[in-house]
Amino acid sequence: MTIKNLIQLPDGYLNRTPIFQYILLSMIFPLWAVAAALNDILITQFKHVFELSDFASALVQSAFYGGYFLVAIPASMVIKKTNYKFGIITGLLFYIAGCTLFYPASEMATYTMFLFAIFSIAIGLGFLETAANTYSSMIGPRQFATLRLNISQTFYPIGAISGILLGKYLVFQEGASLEEQMAAMSPEEAHAFGLQMLQHTLEPYKYIIFVLIGILVLFVITKFPACKPVSEKPKASEKSPNLLQTLKYLGVNKSFRKGIAAQFLYVGMQVTVWSFTIRLALDLNPNINERVASNFMVFSFIAFFIGKFIANFLVTRFMASKVLFIYSIIGSAMLAYVAFVPNITAVYAAVVVSMLFGPCWPTIYAETLGVVKDKKYTELAGAILVMSIVGAAVVPAAQGYVSDLLDSLQLAFLVPMACFIYVGFYFFGEMKRNAVTEKAEEPQKMAQ
Known part of the structure; x- marks a missing residue:
C-alpha cells in the first residue's frame, strides 16, 4: 500500500493526514484498552480467589503499569533508531507473547504468575503507547496535533467496553457473588472452587491473540510515513543527544515537568476509579453479583466515550485548557459525592466521573509534547510522558492502602x-499560560 502526495515538513509533521494509515494507527488504541479493562475484572476476581487485601489486589495495576514505566525509554530508543511502525510491530509481538503466558498462569494458579503475565503484556503495551501516542499527534498537520490525538483516543472506550464484556461473560459466572459462594464452603471446597474460577481468566486472552495477529499482519503490509523531524538527523559536526543530555534538557523545562506531574496523577486517578468501581457496587449493594456489578464499568466506558466526543467538539471552539479546567472542577465534586454518600447513587456518580476523564490524557500529552521546542528530543519526551503512566501503579495501591487503613473503600x-x-x-495554569502566549502573538498576526 503506497502513500501518495504526502510532504513531510522539517519538524516531522505532514502536509495532510493519510486516512487509511491514521485509521489503522487509531485501531491500536482500543487494543491496549482491552487489556487495561480486563485488569478491573481481574482485581475483583483475584480479591476473593486469593483472599487478598485491597492493597494486594491493586498490585495487578502496579504490575501492569510498572511494565509501562520500565519499557518506555528502551522503547523510545528503539523507535529513535528505527521508526514508529517498527515500534508498533514490536509492541504487538510482545503483547501476543504476554497473552500466551495466561495459559501457564491459569494452570499454575499462583497470584505471582498472573502478575508476571500481566507485566509481560504491559511491556508490549509500553511499546505501543510510546509509538502510537506520539505518532498520532504527528501524522498530519501540526495545528491539528491535539485534535488528532483526541480522535485516536476516542477509540479507547470501544476497547475498554469490549474488555469489560469479555470479562463479564467469560471470567465472571452466574449465581451469587464469589465472596458469598466461598463463604459457605469449607477451606478445601473453596480452594478447589477458586482453581476452577481461575481457569476462566484465560478465556478472554484467547480471543485477543487472534485479533492481535490480524492487526499485526495489516501493519506489516502497510506503508507508513516516517514523521521524523529533519533536525533530529545530526550534521557531520553535530552529535545526536544522548539520554543524559536529553533528560537535562527536559528537566529544566518547567512546563514539561508540570505536564509530567499532571499526567502521573491523572492516569493514577482514572485507573483507581475504574479499578474499584465494581468493588464499590458490590459493597453498596451486596445483593448483586460480579456480572451485574460489571455493568457499571460498561456504563463508565460508555460515559468515557461520550465525554470524549463532547470534549472534541468543545476544544474546537474553546481553549482546551479552559474546557479541562471546568471538567476538573465538576470531576472533583463528583468524587467527593462518591466518597461521602453511602448508597448506590455513589456508583452512578463514579460513572459520571468517567465522562470527565476522556479528554485529559491526550490533551496533557499533546500540550506537554508541544512545549519541547527542539524536536530532536521528541521521541524521548514522548517516552517520559508514557512513563508517567506509572501513576496508575502507585495511586490504586495508595487507595487500596487507605481503604484497608480506614476499613472503608468508599x-x-x-x-x-x-x-x-x-x-x-x-489546567488553570495552562489556561493562563496559553492566554499570555495568544496575547503576545496578537501583534504579529495583525502585522501579517
Whole structure:
C-alpha cells in the first residue's frame, strides 16, 4: 500500500493526514484498552480467589503499569533508531507473547504468575503507547496535533467496553457473588472452587491473540510515513543527544515537568476509579453479583466515550485548557459525592466521573509534547510522558492502602479526588499560560 502526495515538513509533521494509515494507527488504541479493562475484572476476581487485601489486589495495576514505566525509554530508543511502525510491530509481538503466558498462569494458579503475565503484556503495551501516542499527534498537520490525538483516543472506550464484556461473560459466572459462594464452603471446597474460577481468566486472552495477529499482519503490509523531524538527523559536526543530555534538557523545562506531574496523577486517578468501581457496587449493594456489578464499568466506558466526543467538539471552539479546567472542577465534586454518600447513587456518580476523564490524557500529552521546542528530543519526551503512566501503579495501591487503613473503600475515593484537584490546578495554569502566549502573538498576526 503506497502513500501518495504526502510532504513531510522539517519538524516531522505532514502536509495532510493519510486516512487509511491514521485509521489503522487509531485501531491500536482500543487494543491496549482491552487489556487495561480486563485488569478491573481481574482485581475483583483475584480479591476473593486469593483472599487478598485491597492493597494486594491493586498490585495487578502496579504490575501492569510498572511494565509501562520500565519499557518506555528502551522503547523510545528503539523507535529513535528505527521508526514508529517498527515500534508498533514490536509492541504487538510482545503483547501476543504476554497473552500466551495466561495459559501457564491459569494452570499454575499462583497470584505471582498472573502478575508476571500481566507485566509481560504491559511491556508490549509500553511499546505501543510510546509509538502510537506520539505518532498520532504527528501524522498530519501540526495545528491539528491535539485534535488528532483526541480522535485516536476516542477509540479507547470501544476497547475498554469490549474488555469489560469479555470479562463479564467469560471470567465472571452466574449465581451469587464469589465472596458469598466461598463463604459457605469449607477451606478445601473453596480452594478447589477458586482453581476452577481461575481457569476462566484465560478465556478472554484467547480471543485477543487472534485479533492481535490480524492487526499485526495489516501493519506489516502497510506503508507508513516516517514523521521524523529533519533536525533530529545530526550534521557531520553535530552529535545526536544522548539520554543524559536529553533528560537535562527536559528537566529544566518547567512546563514539561508540570505536564509530567499532571499526567502521573491523572492516569493514577482514572485507573483507581475504574479499578474499584465494581468493588464499590458490590459493597453498596451486596445483593448483586460480579456480572451485574460489571455493568457499571460498561456504563463508565460508555460515559468515557461520550465525554470524549463532547470534549472534541468543545476544544474546537474553546481553549482546551479552559474546557479541562471546568471538567476538573465538576470531576472533583463528583468524587467527593462518591466518597461521602453511602448508597448506590455513589456508583452512578463514579460513572459520571468517567465522562470527565476522556479528554485529559491526550490533551496533557499533546500540550506537554508541544512545549519541547527542539524536536530532536521528541521521541524521548514522548517516552517520559508514557512513563508517567506509572501513576496508575502507585495511586490504586495508595487507595487500596487507605481503604484497608480506614476499613472503608468508599472513603478511599478521596485519593483520586485529591488527584483531580491537582489536575484542575494544572489546567488553570495552562489556561493562563496559553492566554499570555495568544496575547503576545496578537501583534504579529495583525502585522501579517
